[in-house]
Amino acid sequence: MRKQYIKYIKDLPINIYLVNIMEYPIHWHDAIEILFVLRGTIELRIETGIYTVKEKEIEIINTNEVHGIKSNDDDNLVLVFNIDPNFFEKYYDDAKDVFFYTNSDIDGIQEGEKYYVFRRYLAILFYEIVSKHHDYEDVIEEQLLEMMYHLLNNFHYLFYEEESLREDDVQLERYHRIVKYISNNYMYKVSLQDLAKQEFLTTQYLSYKIKSTFGRNFNDFLNLIRVQESTKLLLDTDKSISEIANEVGFSHVRYYNKHFKLNYKCTPVQYRNKNKVDDETLEKMKRITYIDLVKALPYLTQYLEDYERYNYDDKITKLELDFDKEVKEYFTRPNTVDLGEASLLLEENNKRILKEVQMEIGFEYGILKDLFSIDMGISGAKESGFINWNKVEGLLMFLKEVEIIPIILTNNVDEEIVKGFTEYFSHIFGASEVEGWILGDIMSISRQLELKLIKPDTCKLYDELSMASYIFNNYIDSNINLVLNVKDRVCEETVLTNDTFIGGQGLITSNDLKKPSYYAYLFLSKLGKDILYRGEGYLVTRKGEDFQILLYTPSNIEEANLYKEKRLEKRSTIKVSINILNMNEDYRITKYELNKRFGSIYDKWIHLGNPTRLHGEELELLKKNVHPEITFYYGKKSTVYNLVSDIKDSGAVLYTFEKVQNNDI
Numbered sequence: 001m002r003k004q005y006i007k008y009i010k011d012l013p014i015n016i017y018l019v020n021i022m023e024y025p026i027h028w029h030d031a032i033e034i035l036f037v038l039r040g041t042i043e044l045r046i047e048t049g050i051y052t053v054k055e056k057e058i059e060i061i062n063t064n065e066v067h068g069i070k071s072n073d074d075d076n077l078v079l080v081f082n083i084d085p086n087f088f089e090k091y092y093d094d095a096k097d098v099f100f101y102t103n104s105d106i107d108g109i110q111e112g113e114k115y116y117v118f119r120r121y122l123a124i125l126f127y128e129i130v131s132k133h134h135d136y137e138d139v140i141e142e143q144l145l146e147m148m149y150h151l152l153n154n155f156h157y158l159f160y161e162e163e164s165l166r167e168d169d170v171q172l173e174r175y176h177r178i179v180k181y182i183s184n185n186y187m188y189k190v191s192l193q194d195l196a197k198q199e200f201l202t203t204q205y206l207s208y209k210i211k212s213t214f215g216r217n218f219n220d221f222l223n224l225i226r227v228q229e230s231t232k233l234l235l236d237t238d239k240s241i242s243e244i245a246n247e248v249g250f251s252h253v254r255y256y257n258k259h260f261k262l263n264y265k266c267t268p269v270q271y272r273n274k275n276k277v278d279d280e281t282l283e284k285m286k287r288i289t290y291i292d293l294v295k296a297l298p299y300l301t302q303y304l305e306d307y308e309r310y311n312y313d314d315k316i317t318k319l320e321l322d323f324d325k326e327v328k329e330y331f332t333r334p335n336t337v338d339l340g341e342a343s344l345l346l347e348e349n350n351k352r353i354l355k356e357v358q359m360e361i362g363f364e365y366g367i368l369k370d371l372f373s374i375d376m377g378i379s380g381a382k383e384s385g386f387i388n389w390n391k392v393e394g395l396l397m398f399l400k401e402v403e404i405i406p407i408i409l410t411n412n413v414d415e416e417i418v419k420g421f422t423e424y425f426s427h428i429f430g431a432s433e434v435e436g437w438i439l440g441d442i443m444s445i446s447r448q449l450e451l452k453l454i455k456p457d458t459c460k461l462y463d464e465l466s467m468a469s470y471i472f473n474n475y476i477d478s479n480i481n482l483v484l485n486v487k488d489r490v491c492e493e494t495v496l497t498n499d500t501f502i503g504g505q506g507l508i509t510s511n512d513l514k515k516p517s518y519y520a521y522l523f524l525s526k527l528g529k530d531i532l533y534r535g536e537g538y539l540v541t542r543k544g545e546d547f548q549i550l551l552y553t554p555s556n557i558e559e560a561n562l563y564k565e566k567r568l569e570k571r572s573t574i575k576v577s578i579n580i581l582n583m584n585e586d587y588r589i590t591k592y593e594l595n596k597r598f599g600s601i602y603d604k605w606i607h608l609g610n611p612t613r614l615h616g617e618e619l620e621l622l623k624k625n626v627h628p629e630i631t632f633y634y635g636k637k638s639t640v641y642n643l644v645s646d647i648k649d650s651g652a653v654l655y656t657f658e659k660v661q662n663n664d665i
Helices: 087-089 113-131 138-155 159-163 162-167 169-186 192-198 203-214 218-236 241-247 253-264 268-275 280-283 293-303 342-346 348-360 392-402 414-429 431-437 442-448 468-475 518-527 557-563 602-608 615-625
Strands: 014-029 032-039 041-046 049-054 059-062 067-070 077-083 289-293 316-322 336-341 366-371 405-409 438-440 452-454 481-483 485-487 506-508 530-533 538-543 546-552 575-584 587-594 629-633 640-648 652-659
Touching: 014 280, 014 348, 032 041, 032 049, 032 113, 032 518, 032 557, 041 059, 049 059, 049 468, 059 087, 059 113, 077 087, 077 113, 077 293, 087 138, 113 293, 159 392, 159 405, 162 218, 169 218, 169 405, 192 218, 192 280, 203 218, 218 241, 218 253, 241 253, 241 268, 293 615, 316 587, 336 342, 336 481, 342 392, 348 485, 348 506, 392 414, 405 431, 414 431, 414 438, 414 546, 431 438, 468 481, 468 546, 468 652, 485 518, 485 575, 506 518, 518 587, 518 652, 546 575, 546 640, 602 615
Parallel strands: 316 575, 336 366, 336 485, 366 405, 405 438, 452 481, 485 506
Antiparallel strands: 014 067, 014 077, 014 289, 032 059, 032 077, 041 049, 041 067, 530 538, 538 546, 546 652, 575 640, 587 629, 587 652
């Protein structure tokens, strides 16, 4: 049998082989086959064409394409990928009817970016299969899906025939429908008139467009498909030439012979006599040597250097934690946030945002700027001696409502205004409380409250996941109370390249999307006061009868990274195994995971193609769906309770243990 049945890796839609191929006779299969030549040269016959494929070049063999391989290069080395098209069909309905072409006819053509990206996908698939790191099956499926869309967008067969179709979705869809119709109906009487009618075109126009797109007129294109399909019947059946001609749609064997010879330079009988052999002879014709896959790695490392799972650290960090441990130190949760200009909190949307921040994180103090500005109604006070405090009073009442104590900057403010403020609001809130709000300039605030304020520079790292590990390391490793803004603000000096990420110091973007830094503060806010364990990349705390375990990536960000935007080194995934000793109660365990897939709005934006603008529906979808992944467990009391977790590049995992009360069981 010339038709081969492909075996895939268990529970995966792919298999990979590293081979030396001297000859592999004509055959076909349902799989998509990708040949990546790592060394040497091979000659590939696909249907009616013959292609020389050299080192670093790729060829794609589509489902059921008849093909064979030969080589005169004893030293050739080829990485063969077999991919199940049924996997793609789950995501793209027309997957089995789309063909992909690469170009190996022109020297150097495969050195372009789209080929480099294609080779990188193949290298990643290879690496995941060989390394079998944690979750490799999920990663393989993700990479396969991404590769499929890369192929659709760059190697679609119609782009190969007519590049202009890349920019014309309507025409692309039309000619795909035409080819699909012909491919599925070639065995019947297919007419140009019927096709033109279906597409609401004139016969003359469609005839012209088919000729210009495919380089053949309609009848020649139809008959090419018929003779290509006939080769399978010639090789895998004993049907007569006349029967085959009829089965593939030729009205007479004479026409079949004519078109077959036109495309294959021989008659159907000659083709059958040359290529049809019994199964035993067919096996003997194969000259292929299978080689250990690992030997392909040196040829692929150049495509893996920036892949975050490459050089994955297989060593497991093991932690042994005793919940009965004596407490010797205490944790101070984040307590201060920069509220920005006071007038911004007059806007209802900003009030709503701050209410949500307080409900989820709960800062104690908020630095308030420009409280005594014209925008707050403070004008003409010095001349008239009367100050209108209505807006200020409304704002302070709101801050009281959300339980945040204002820290008011008074530098460069007239002393009479500050005095008037103190006298007026002392009657409402009490003198000692109001006097405690006024701390002068920003330097005084940072000294008195032991705060570290981020400089007012823009930096893309403020938007990225790496900012989360920077926050964790400041609070936990260095005991630094780091202060960021609630929300990014676009001002006159801001240089905009998009309407979402401006490199601002906010926990939330200007269009209300929560950054990874927001979730870093959320994780910190869930920690207890009592510290049981502290070490590189982890902190274990207790709050009453409940416990919290925070695992995070040790930071590779220094201030120079923030202010000069130095490139950060990628970190390997850290695998952590936790043994909890003496877990004497039953607990509800909640696991929060923050990484590039879950909770990093910046990475989701990059995945969407970094659009310059996010519009209504997609903005709302991002707000609702980009957050840390949350998983629930029930942990029964035990002598040793084990948890295993992966901490991905710049990410974090938080476990919270809430004691189950008897009446909850």
